[in-house]
Amino acid sequence: MAQMMRTAAALSLTGALVLMASGAGWAQTPPPPTSSSPEPSRAWVVVGGSYVSLLGDCATCDDAGGYRNARGLLVSGGIRVNPRMDTAAELFWVPATTAQGERVRSTFALGIAQFRPLENHGFFVKAGMGLVFVRNWVYSPDRQAEPPFTTTGLGLTYGTGWVFRRHRRVALQVFGSQYVATLGDLPLEDRTIENIVGNFWVVGAAIVIR
Numbered sequence: 001m002a003q004m005m006r007t008a009a010a011l012s013l014t015g016a017l018v019l020m021a022s023g024a025g026w027a028q029t030p031p032p033p034t035s036s037s038p039e040p041s042r043a044w045v046v047v048g049g050s051y052v053s054l055l056g057d058c059a060t061c062d063d064a065g066g067y068r069n070a071r072g073l074l075v076s077g078g079i080r081v082n083p084r085m086d087t088a089a090e091l092f093w094v095p096a097t098t099a100q101g102e103r104v105r106s107t108f109a110l111g112i113a114q115f116r117p118l119e120n121h122g123f124f125v126k127a128g129m130g131l132v133f134v135r136n137w138v139y140s141p142d143r144q145a146e147p148p149f150t151t152t153g154l155g156l157t158y159g160t161g162w163v164f165r166r167h168r169r170v171a172l173q174v175f176g177s178q179y180v181a182t183l184g185d186l187p188l189e190d191r192t193i194e195n196i197v198g199n200f201w202v203v204g205a206a207i208v209i210r
Contacts, residue, residue, distance in 0.1 A: 044086070046075070046077070047207055048173065049204055051071060053200075057198075058193050059195040068096050068097070068099070071094075076088045085115055085116075086114040089109075090130075107132065107134075109131050111128055111130050113126065123162050126160070134153070134181060151183050155179065157177055157180070159177020161175030162175075172207065174206075176204075177202045178201055180197065183196040
């Protein structure tokens with residue numbers, strides 16, 4: 001009888017140890033792998049506004065009209081080529097008014113390359129080139145206004161900026177840049193306006209959506 005009791009106790013102790021070992025092993029077993037988080041989107045869109053100071057001039061203009069202040073609208077969309085480089089298409093629209101009250105509408109349609117020297121920081125530099133469409137004068141000479149017209153030229157830009165929380169789906173961007181509109185010569189009925197150039201200095205902020 002005593003032998004049976006000792007055997008039962010041994011079996012009970014063995015079973016308990018097995019259960020404890022099984023429980024410990026189960027607790028140490030890593031949970032089944034979950035699906036990895038999706039990579040951030042390679043595509044992005046930027047929409048923002050800016051303060052613009054612009055100056056137009058030409059080779060045959062006695063009066064460039066002085067600096068004019070305006071507001072600009074920036075819309076761009078691009079794709080991440082690698083962790084440091086983006087390419088994008090950009091539209092930048094600036095409605096302004098000359099000293100004589102003439103309305104000027106400038107629209108830049110550019111291809112952009114954007115580079116981040118520091119991969120883990122939001123600082124970037126950018127440069128781009130494309131077309132610019134100017135409605136009416138890009139400068140304000142002290143003379144009678146010509147009828148409104150639209151002219152097309154070469155548009156250039158370069159600048160820098162910083163993206164805050166750039167790894168988030170929605171981020172904030174601040175930027176500063178210069179846009180240049182080179183419109184060449186403009187033949188009119190009584191004269192030719194030579195080498196028209198418009199300079200646009202820009203400071204702004206935008207929302208980045210990825």
